[in-house]
Amino acid sequence: MSATTSIVTGGNPKVRRSTKRVEPIYYFFLFPAVILFTLAITLPGVVGIFFSFTDSIGIGDWEFIGFTNYIAAFSDPAILTSFLFTFGFSLVTVIAVNVIAFLLAVGLTAKIRFKMGLRGIFVIPMVISGIIIAYVFQFLFMNSVPAAGSALGIPFLETSILSNPDLAWLGIVIVTAWQSIPGTLLIYIAGLLAVPGDVYEAASLDGANKRQQLLRITLPLVMGYVVINVILGFKNYLNAYDIIVGLTNGGPGTSTRSISMTIIRGFQTGDYAYQMATATLFFIITIIIALVQLSATRGRNAL
Amino acid sequence: MATPTVLSTQSITTANATPKQRTRGERVSWSTTIILLLCAVTVLLPLYVTISMAFKTDTQSVDGNAFSLPAPFSIDGFVQAWTLTKFPVGFAMSLLVTAGTVVATIILASFAAYAIVRNWDRRLFRFSFFYLLAAMFIPFPVVALPQIQLTGRVGLDNPFGVIILATMFQLSFSVLLFTAFLRSIPIELEESARIDGASTWQTFWRLIFPLLAPMSATVGIFAFLYAWNDFMMPSLIISDAGLQTLPVRQNLFQTQFSSNYNVAFASYLMAMAPAIIAYLFAQRWVMSGVTQGAVKG
Numbered sequence: 120m121s122a123t124t125s126i127v128t129g130g131n132p133k134v135r136r137s138t139k140r141v142e143p144i145y146y147f148f149l150f151p152a153v154i155l156f157t158l159a160i161t162l163p164g165v166v167g168i169f170f171s172f173t174d175s176i177g178i179g180d181w182e183f184i185g186f187t188n189y190i191a192a193f194s195d196p197a198i199l200t201s202f203l204f205t206f207g208f209s210l211v212t213v214i215a216v217n218v219i220a221f222l223l224a225v226g227l228t229a230k231i232r233f234k235m236g237l238r239g240i241f242v243i244p245m246v247i248s249g250i251i252i253a254y255v256f257q258f259l260f261m262n263s264v265p266a267a268g269s270a271l272g273i274p275f276l277e278t279s280i281l282s283n284p285d286l287a288w289l290g291i292v293i294v295t296a297w298q299s300i301p302g303t304l305l306i307y308i309a310g311l312l313a314v315p316g317d318v319y320e321a322a323s324l325d326g327a328n329k330r331q332q333l334l335r336i337t338l339p340l341v342m343g344y345v346v347i348n349v350i351l352g353f354k355n356y357l358n359a360y361d362i363i364v365g366l367t368n369g370g371p372g373t374s375t376r377s378i379s380m381t382i383i384r385g386f387q388t389g390d391y392a393y394q395m396a397t398a399t400l401f402f403i404i405t406i407i408i409a410l411v412q413l414s415a416t417r418g419r420n421a422l
Numbered sequence: 423m424a425t426p427t428v429l430s431t432q433s434i435t436t437a438n439a440t441p442k443q444r445t446r447g448e449r450v451s452w453s454t455t456i457i458l459l460l461c462a463v464t465v466l467l468p469l470y471v472t473i474s475m476a477f478k479t480d481t482q483s484v485d486g487n488a489f490s491l492p493a494p495f496s497i498d499g500f501v502q503a504w505t506l507t508k509f510p511v512g513f514a515m516s517l518l519v520t521a522g523t524v525v526a527t528i529i530l531a532s533f534a535a536y537a538i539v540r541n542w543d544r545r546l547f548r549f550s551f552f553y554l555l556a557a558m559f560i561p562f563p564v565v566a567l568p569q570i571q572l573t574g575r576v577g578l579d580n581p582f583g584v585i586i587l588a589t590m591f592q593l594s595f596s597v598l599l600f601t602a603f604l605r606s607i608p609i610e611l612e613e614s615a616r617i618d619g620a621s622t623w624q625t626f627w628r629l630i631f632p633l634l635a636p637m638s639a640t641v642g643i644f645a646f647l648y649a650w651n652d653f654m655m656p657s658l659i660i661s662d663a664g665l666q667t668l669p670v671r672q673n674l675f676q677t678q679f680s681s682n683y684n685v686a687f688a689s690y691l692m693a694m695a696p697a698i699i700a701y702l703f704a705q706r707w708v709m710s711g712v713t714q715g716a717v718k719g
Contacts, residue, residue, distance in 0.1 A: 141541055141544055142622055144621070144622045144623055145537040145540065145541055145547075145622070146537070148533040148534065148536055148537035148626075149533070149534050149537035149538065149547065149550055151530055151533065151534075152530045152531065152533065152534035152554065152593060152597070153534070153550050153553065153554065155530070155586065155589075155590060156553075156554060156557065156590050156593060159569070159586055159587055159590040160557055160560060160565060160590050160591075162568075162572070163565045163568035163569045163572055164560065164564070164565045164568070166568040166571075166572070167564075167565060167567060167568040170568070177567075177571060223458070223461065226454045226457065226458045227458065229451050229454050230449070230450055230451055231450060231451055231454050231455040231458060232450050232452070232455045233455065233459070237458050237459070237462055238709070239705055240462045240465055240466065241461075241462065241465060242701070242705070242708065242709060243465060243469070243698065243701065244465060245647065245708075245712070246647060246651075246697040246698055246700070246701040246708070247651065247694050247697065247698070248650070248651035248652075248653065248668075248669045248693065248694065248697070249651060249653065250653035250669050250672065250673075251651075251669060251672055251690045251693055251694055252468065252694075254672060254675070254676070254686070254690060255468050255471065255472050255687075255690060256468060258471075258475075258488070258683065258686075258687075259468065259471065259488065262486065262488060263471070263488040263489070266486050266487070266488075297464075297465070297468075302712055305709055305712045305713050306712075306713060308713070309713040354561075357561070358561040358562065358563055360563065360653075360654045361652070361653040361654055361669075364653065364654075365653075368676075378563065379561075379563035379566075379654070382563050382566065382567065383563070383566065383567075383658065386567050386570070391567060391571075394567060395567055395568070398563065398564045398565075398566075398567065399564075401561075401563065401564055402560070402564040405559055405560070405561060405564065406559060409558075409559040
């Protein structure tokens with residue numbers, strides 16, 4: 120939709136101005152952003168990719184070693200596990216967050232009491248720092264949940280899930296969901312409010328019950344919003360760092376180490392060029408996801 | 423004969439029952455309200471624990487019962503946290519980084535968006551738009567390592583370096599929002615100002631920038647939440663621990679002082695509070711801003 124408007128309105132000045140020169144002041148408006156951007160993001164990006172083909176450790180001499188880093192990265196179990204963990208975690212989180220946020224949004228747009236107060240409460244996690252809330256949850260998972268587990272006699276809860284390599288990821292999903300549901304929820308509320316009320320009237324005249332209305336009418340009508348939420352969420356979860364550092368610090372062992380953490384930790388132990396190869400691979404995957412994202416957005420505009 | 427009557431009565435009742443959710447003056451769904459209130463408890467519980475732990479004494483904070491109310495009520499945790507984390511310095515650093523990022527993002531992004539929209543027919547400006555937008559797909563971890571090195575080399579391994587980098591990572595999204603909004607402003611509005619003899623610079627500041635206010639609020643809210651809460655970037659870029667922002671300072675309680683729970687939670691609370699208080703005052707703005715941002719972006 121925005122693309123169409125841009126072409127139409129963007130066309131207006133074209134007719135008038137294409138004969139005139141650009142007023143120099145416009146360069147002054149544009150260049151600070153473009154120049155800073157080039158220095159702060161493009162340049163480091165290029166430098167990083169360059170060094171991924173060397174054996175640099177971050178300082179001192181280095182030599183070109185071609186694709187050695189990439190070949191090594193492909194057979195490095197630490198890197199493969201972190202990629203697998205990050206994708207699995209992102210997938211589970213994106214599904215959990217969207218299902219919960221959608222249901223909450225349906226509830227929050229229904230005829231309920233304390234509507235604004237409840238909305239206000241549900242948005243709070245969005246304004247809290249990820250690492251700090253992760254510290255709070257770490258305390259709850261390590262101390263309070265096991266204490267409650269033994270008090271209630273539930274053996275499953277008696278040991279902390281964070282110290283179990285097979286379950287620690289679940290804690291990260293819970294905290295990430297806790298923090299990112301608000302943003303997703305707000306987008307769903309906007310989507311649900313945009314659905315005209317009379318389609319429900321028509322549906323109920325045709326004898327559709329509540330659940331049928333939700334699945335057959337509401338869901339298809341807000342599909343565009345589902346697409347936005349899934350895309351934005353997945354992108355964020357792939358870069359997960361703060362919450363994991365605060366909650367498990369990648370542990371137990373390296374069972375919950377995300378790609379971001381692998382890159383940073385590797386660098387801190389002297390693997391500059393090698394981790395730049397990982398970062399470059401990660402970047403390529405991000406680009407592929409971006410392309411999928413673009414085609415999906417085109418689908419959304421058609422809706 | 424009976425069937426149609428039944429059907430029509432049924433449809434009338436359901437027709438009355440279902441839109442009840444949406445239109446005014448109808449039955450409140452208490453079951454939904456109760457379920458949502460229970461869900462709200464899961465949001466509030468961690469916050470309740472943070473607050474109650476923060477006001478406990480040293481001894482009570484280690485008794486293993488996180489959900490009890492503080493008895494006696496103590497502000498000892500805050501006093502210790504204040505000096506341990508050097509709260510005033512941390513607060514000043516967080517404030518500097520946040521204010522710098524918010525202001526720089528709004529100004530640079532609105533400048534660039536204005537130039538781009540008004541010169542859309544020029545290849546340079548069109549190209550710049552897509553160039554700036556491309557960064558939406560470059561996450562910080564991908565370029566973090568060279569950025570750590572380069573900021574160190576040019577003496578920007580401090581809060582100012584974080585301001586620049588944070589602004590650049592906010593830029594794509596913000597330029598996108600501003601350009602979308604600027605395109606909806608009719609050019610005639612601007613032409614009348616120019617007829618009155620205003621230069622482009624004056625037109626921008628007197629006419630365009632005030633018109634952009636709602637978008638600036640959205641852009642500012644996103645920049646604020648990112649800059650105030652971020653841990654990864656400042657922890658990696660700022661090399662002097664004395665200049666760290668509040669979220670990074672909290673790792674003190676993971677390494678040393680790890681069993682001084684009341685102190686740790688008091689410190690967490692002090693770091694969270696400014697954003698929560700700001701949110702309580704600007705609730706409507708935050709909600710509409712986030713929605714606008716996501717839907718337009």
